[in-house]
Amino acid sequence: MTSKSLRFVSKKSGLAPGTLVHVGADHGHPHSVTVTNYNKASLEKHTINSIEELVPYKTTDSVTWVMIDGLTDVTIIDAIGRNFDIHPLILEDILNTHQRTKFEEYPDYLYFVLKVVSIGEGSFNIEYEQISILVLKNFVFTFMEKPDGLFKPILNRLNNEDGYIRSAGSDYLAYMIMDAVVDEYFTLQDAFDEQIELIEDELLAHPSVDTLMTIQKIRRELIFLRKTVSPLRELLAAIRRSESPLFDERTKRYFADIYDHSIRIIEAVESYRELISGMLDIYLSSVSNKMNETMKFLTVFASIFIPLTFIAGVYGMNFDYMPELRWKWSYPALWGLFIVTAVSLLFYFKKKKWL
Secondary structure (H helix, E strand, C coil), X not given: CCCCEECCHHHHCCCCCCCCCEECCCCCXXXXXXXXXXXXXCEEEEEECCHHHHHHHHHCCCEEEEEEECCCCHHHHHHHHHHHCCCHHHHXXXXXXXXXXXXXXXXXXXXXXXXXXXXXXXXXXXXXXXXXXXXXXXXXXXXXXXXXXXXXXXXXXXXXXXXXXXXXXXXXXXXXXXXXXXXXXXXXXXXXXXXXXXXXXXXXXXXXXXXXXXXXXXXXXXXXXXXXXXXXXXXXXXXXXXXXXXXXXXXHHHHHHHHHHHHXXXXXXXXXXXXXXXXXXXXXXXXHHHHHHXXXXXXXXXXXXXXXXXXXXXXXXXXXXXXXXXXXXXXXXXXXXXXXXXXXXXXXXXXXXXX
């Protein structure tokens, strides 16, 4: 097996279906496999060095949650496929981090692909991470590109031996994981609300090129977010229609709650797209109005100086027989004419409400 990572899916061209090659960014984090085994009476957490150490858990009635952090080590994914009889195409999808959000149903296991979103450092930079979930009868495998604190609330709830999760099956754990992922979208929604409010204030006060760049950045992020969020609805609808024995009917009600959340998020994304389109129109209108005001000022300025230039041009001609040229008060009279003409034009423009 190779541990080489490919940056783009196109680089896999020519490889046989089911070939295990990591496609995506190499985050440089050390790989780890953490096992959390629990039931109503006990809870056990530890790190393992090889997938073969999971084999004894197959004969237990407890739920085993296996968290794989890091995907560049293909040997780990291959070992899971061999020991748990997972289809090669599923293993290939796990390693390909450019997958679309989806749900696939097999006789002995279920496969989910979700996108985790977060606000990165910088000017409203949204980061996307793929999480794959394999659900078996008493096993749940989660595959993350890098370690993060997404599952910390679930692990805290597992510490409570009276919690429902401790007595529920693997399907309920899958629900908890998916719910944690969807909750991150609400955090992102709050960030969008705040950012859009700031842009609206800028548009009304002093729109600038930076404002346009921010609008374009949010517009671009919304395109990617819509591609990520929209498939959630069909994924959750497929879960509700599923007749797999791995889903308990009581757990399906919880997935229905996530379905409602996904609808809210999708509607919010659509409303943000409309708002951003409107903001872009407002920005262009503001720039156009500002240009019109500038042109208006220049036009008024030029209109005042046109008659003054005409008068100066007339008396700048070198004719011998121009009576005013030899008059003692010609110069101050000409300045008086300039001032009267300019003031009269200003008064006229103001009366017409052109100023």
